[in-house]
Amino acid sequence: MSSLLRIVRFTRSLAPLYTAVILCSVLTSAAALAVPFLIGSATDTVAGAVGGETPAGTAVRTVVLLAAAVLLAELLNTVISNIGGWFGDVMSNRMRTILSVRYYEKLLHLPQRWFDGEITGTIVARLNRSITEITNFAKTMSNSFASMLITTVAVLAISAWYAWPLTVLLLIVFPVYVWLTSLTSVKWQRLEAEKNEQVDIASGRFAEVVGQIRVVKSFVRERGELADFSRRFGATDATTRAQSTHWHRMDVIRRSFLNLVFFGIYVIIFVRTVQGAFSLGEMVLLVQLMSMAKAPVESMSWVIDSAQRAIAGSRDYFRVMETPVDPRTAAVMAAQPGEEPDGTAPDGTAADRAAAEGALVASAPIEPVPGAPVLAFRDVDFAYEDGEDVLHGIDFTVDRGEKIALVGESGGGKSTIVNLLLGLYEPRQGSIEVVGRSSAELPLDQLRSRIGVVFQDASLFSGTLRENIAYGRPEASDEEVVDAARRANADAFIRRFPDGYEQLIGERGLKLSGGQRQRVAVARAMLKDAPVLVLDEATSALDTKAEIQVQKGLDELMAGRTSLIIAHRLSTIAEVDRIITLRDGVIDEIGSPAELAGSGGIYAQLLALQSSGDTRRLARYDITG
Template sequence: MSSLLRIIRFTRSLAPLYTAVILASVLTAAAGLAVPFLIGHATDTVTGAVSGETPTSAAVRTVVLIAAGVLVAELFTTVVSNVGGWYGDVMSNRMRTILSVRYYDKLLHLPQRWFDGEITGTIVARLNRSITEITNFAKMMSNSFASMLITTVAVLAISAWYAWPLTLLLLIVFPVYVWLTSLTSVKWQRLEAEKNEQVDIASGRFAEVVGQIRVVKSFVSERRELTDFTQRFGSTDATTREQSSHWHRMDVIRRAFLNLVFFGIYVIIFVRTVQGAFTLGEMVLLVQLMSMAKAPVESMSFVIDSAQRALAGSRDYFRVMETPVDPRIVLQSAHGRADGEPAEAPVEPVPGAPVISFHEVDFAYEDGEDVLHGIDFHVDPGEKIALVGESGGGKSTIVNLLLGLYEPRQGSVEVVGRPSADLPLEQLRSRIGVVFQDASLFSGTIRENIAYGRPGASDEEVVEAARRANAEAFVLRFPDGYEQVIGERGLKLSGGQRQRIAVARAILKDAPVLVLDEATSALDTKAEIQVQKGLDELMAGRTSLIIAHRLSTIAEVDRIVTLRDGNIDEIGTPAELAGTGGIYAQLLDLQSSGDSRRLAKFDITG
């Protein structure tokens, strides 16, 4: 139950709503307890009239008043229970909001390594399932627990007043029934976890397939994907059968025990009535009270079932919430600043220091062999540096380290003379503009995507960025111009158009350091020329780190760093490296010979 208590602590701002729901439950329970007394009194009145002990006219007036009392109690119960239901709905929705926002906030601050081992769709499925189960249980408990508790305590007290053996039997049935129910918990939750794992994997794959539906269709993989999806969900059938068999087998034992105990309770009530210890009205009162006591016990199975689902969901939820975040991240509330500007006072650059420095950096993505070995180079203010090497040589890994997505295993990375490990990531990344090979656009409008790094930018600034990125012409051809919705990941745009929007986004961010990670490698020649014009505009006056794609671009940089198997092979100007016989010289020779197949392994074209 510790996880559920953590949920309550997480959502303590909902205390007024919890109180309102519980108060409604208390009033509903109190009104419900009045009904058996009223009906018992009516029974005695009718019995007296039938036996001639009470005048008929007086009995009629009494039973009419009693019926009116029952009506008032039931109307009161109807109104108050619905008021409590309204508060319960609001509470449940607010709890969903709080838990979802905190989950999302946590995800946004988790290190990149965590995402490397997760499937996007599974993360989303876990969010939906876990929080739904938690909020459903919270709503059910707040609506019924107080009522159940009050009803049980009142029934125990009243039955003790009339006949202590009834109370004794009830005191036995409650803990034994709960104990029998709890015996199912360990196995049930283990099987539930197995089902959740398969459902989460299937749901994650479902989201991937929908996001990559063109690939699925082009490779005629619909049947294979459907088969895998079916098998995942189908595997839960056997688990459910085992789980349900275990649960209902235990339910037979629980309810049989309950039936035996209540057999004893009813025997006591009926025998004592025959013996004259109870009036007929008192017998009716006690039978109704026992029925009211029995209902919470019978509903205990549903309560514990919901609790177990909520426990399983809360464990998945807190497994994510307990994942350590990068200590350099400045955690902010969901209502914190969202304008892309640093939340803390900016760290000033060290005068005269290189803009970027790598000092003897070793790095491995997983425990094992390093993919970078002793990387050591620097980039001075305004300098353009190209990273060149075979595919898999470590070029993109260097960019990932610069952006703080990973930490070096050994060595250090410095930005503006400060160790990146000492810079809040928000400030580090605010200094760097990036254009990736994949434009990575969002499903909103063109304007929203250009202004993603500066949501508060004016329309004039957005238009100017698009113009400088050589994007304005095609944007204005859309019916809605900058308000054109471009679809998920910008699917309504061509590759060249997406990249020019990405370049405009980097221009508008106006960061002093620019990283181009193979920004034109996926484009045809015409689109590449158009995007390159935007990139040239973007690089003007900035310190640039370029993962090279076009040899013509490499020829215009200040220095080239060549990489081979995660090691720096050479550093020098294009002219210096052209005659050394190293990687860059080989690329020039391959271009001259037109050997495109060997060029391809370097991700380089002419």
Template sequence: MSSLLRIIRFTRALAPLYTAIITCSVLTAAAGLAVPFLIGSATDTVAGAVNGETATGTAVRTVVLLAAAVLAAELAVTVISNVGGWFGDVMSNRMRTILSVRYYDKLLHLPQRWFDGEITGTIVARLNRSITEITNFTKMMSNSFASMLITTAAVLAISAWYAWPLTVLLLIVFPVYVWLTSLTSVKWQRLEGEKNQQIDIASGRFAEVVGQIRVVKSFVRERGELADFSRRFRSTDATTREQSTHWHRMDVIRRAFLNLVFFGIYALIFVRTVQGQFTLGEMVLLVQLMSMAKAPVESMSFVIDSAQRAIAGSKDYFRVMETPVDARTAAVMAARPEDARDAGHADGTGGELPAAVTTAVADSVLAPVPGAPVFAFREVDFAYEDGEDVLHGIDFQVDRGEKIALVGESGGGKSTIVNLLLGLYEPRRGSVEVVGHPSADLPLDQLRARIGVVFQDASLFSGSIRENIAYGHPEASEEEVVDAARRANADTFIRRFPGGYEQVIGERGLKLSGGQRQRIAVARAMLKDAPVLVLDEATSALDTKAEIQVQRGLDELMAGRTSLIIAHRLSTIAGVDRIITLSDGRIDEIGAPAELARSGGIYAQLLDLQSSGNTKKLARFDITG
């Protein structure tokens, strides 16, 4: 229950809706409670007329008025409960929005390491399942069960007025029923967690397969993927059988106890009526009141089942929300409160930001240190996971306007250096400096605004071509977008599409060829116009002709800018100022191309392999001639 209370605290912005729902529940309960009294009075009136104690005409007028009062009460219940239901629907949808936006906000600000250990589809499945279970429960509670609980409390008070033993028996029912249910909960939640784990993994794989459907089909893996998907869902059958057996066994015990207690309640009412302690009308009144008290108890199994699912879902939700966020990442959001208006605080908890974050916001603009290099690596060691480092003692600096190339074997650490420069990871030892400041002291938005990147994987989105080119500069004019595309040699093929720049390119740009995707990515970096340019094998997917044309645009873009180039083809780095060669995560050599060509090191070996046409050995370095 603490998890559900936490959800309410987490969504305290919904307090006006909660108040409206409670008000409607109270009014609905009051109108509903009036009906047994009216029917009881009508019963006494009819009995008086039958026994000759009341004149027939008088009795008829009285029962007609009582029937009209019953109609009015029931109409009030109908209208007010539906008004409350409307508030409940709005509340549950608003809660879904708040929880979803905060979850998304949290994901956007989690460190890269967290994503390295997660499957994308599982993250999405967890969002859908957890929030659906939470909002379904709150919707059910607001639309029906809240008024039933209020009614039950009123019944307890009324029954105490008529016969205190009835209240005692009712007071025995509720705690014992809840206690028996609590005995069920621990095992039920454990089994539910096991099911959710398998379902989340299967759903994650499902999303992954849909996203990579061409790979699945090309390797004829449809049956294998379906078998794995089926196996995980079938594994939940045995868990469900165990879970259901346990639940229904306990439900038999609970309901048998409930039936026994209500036998005593009804027997007490009937006997006292026969003994003359209750009139027929009071008997009818009390029987109806007891039935109203019994309804929420009987439905409690369903409520508790829904509550258990919501609790399990909320635990998964808060497990993500409690993942620590880098203070620099939180500072980015805190510095842009308009972005977080619906998302809550940047720490993802709905609480106040820590002092470290507010300090980072206050110092968010750091002036470059005069004479400092644009960026520098100072004795950097790094490991993606605990264990062996993938970078060892990386130490170099890049001055303003320099063009630096990274060359080395595949897996030698070239892309890792780019990841560290972008602040996606922190060094295990040493530091990365940008404009004279440790990158750890720079807010991430300020750091990354200085860097334009073209990755080896173009990484496009499913919107239009224009949206993708303008991704880093959404306010760009049409002329600026077209100019960037033209310089990246993309304008010609873009205009061939029926939609031109508004052509939707599908998930990850699947409607484009590899070369087309890469040119869109190059145009995107050009439009960002950052002072530092990183080309992570930016022309790897282009044919020779397209590469030459795009390279012209890149040369223009690199003019006057600091550039870091991961080489795929030796021809793309012939004009750089310096080359840094890497071997097993260590710097082997640093020097001008002409100097390294004579040193006998890695670069010289690559030139010899290229001139000899030994493509097999060149492939080890991700290098072609």
């Protein structure tokens, strides 16, 4: 239950809606409770007329008025319950919005290491399942449970007025029923967690397969993937059988106990009526009140079942929300009502500070240190996992306007250096400086705003060409977008599309060729106009013609910028200011192309391999001749 209370605290901005739902529940309960009294009074009036105690004319007028009062009470119940239902629907949807946006905001600020251990589809499945279960329970509670609770309390008070033994029996049945239900919780939630694990894995794999369907079809893996998917969901059948058997066995015990208690209640009412303690109207009143009290008890197992699903979902949700974020994350969300002044959620979790409708607020700009190198690695060691480092003592500087190439065997640490520079990972030892400031002290938005990147994989988004080019500067004008595309050698092919810059390019830009995607990526980096440029094998996956077209855009992009290049061909290396060669995560040599050509090191070996035409050995270095 603490998980559900945490959700309430987490969405404290919904307090007005909670209040409206509760108020409607009170009014609905009052209208519902009036009906047994009216029907009881009508019963006594009819009995008086039948027994000759009340004139027939008077009795008819009275029962008609009572029937009209019942109609009014029922109409009020109908109208108010629907108003409460409307507030409940709005509340649950608003809760979904808050929880979803905060989950998304959290994901955007989690460190790269967290994503390395997760499957994308599983992350999405967890969002859908957890939040759906939470909001469904909230909607159920708002539309029915509050009204049932208020009705139950009122029935206890009324029954105590008429006959205290009835209240005693009701006071026994409620706690015992809840206790019997709670006995199932531990085992039920454990089995539910097992089911959720299998469903999340299967859903994650499903998303992964759909995203790479060409690979699946090319390797004729449809049957294998379907079999694995079926196995995962099939495994939930046995779990569900055990879970359902346990639950319904306990339900038989609970309801049998309930039936025995209400047997005693009805015996008391009927016997006291026969003995003259109650009139017929009072008997009808009490029977109806007991039925009103029995309904919420009988439905309690269903409510608790829904609550347990919500608890399981909220645990998965908060497990993600409690994951520590990078302390350098400077982008914050404007606090919404219900949050503390410092932006934290009411339960004090700093990572929960995002507001559903908040806007990103950039950190204050940090000025460069005069005369400092643009980039500097100071004796950096790094390991992706606990164990052996993949980088050892990396130490070099890059001055303003320099073009530096990183050369080494595949897996030698070139891309790792780029990942560290972008703040995706933290060095285990040593430091990285950007414009004279330690990257550990720079807010990530400040760090990354100074670096433009063109990856080997263009990594485009579904949407239009314009949106992709302007991804780093959404506020850019159409003229700026076109200018960037023109300089990236992309404007010509873009204008050949029917919709030009508004052309939709599909998921990951699948409607474009490899060369076209890469030129759009170059245009995106140009429009960002960052002072530092990183080219991570930007043309290594392209054919010769596409590479020439993209390289023209890259040459334009590098002009006047500090550039760090993971080399992909020797002609590019020959034009840089300095080359840094890496061997097994250690810097082997640093020097100009002319200096390293005769040193006998990696670069000299590459030149020799090019002269001999040994393309197989060149490929070990991700280099083409």
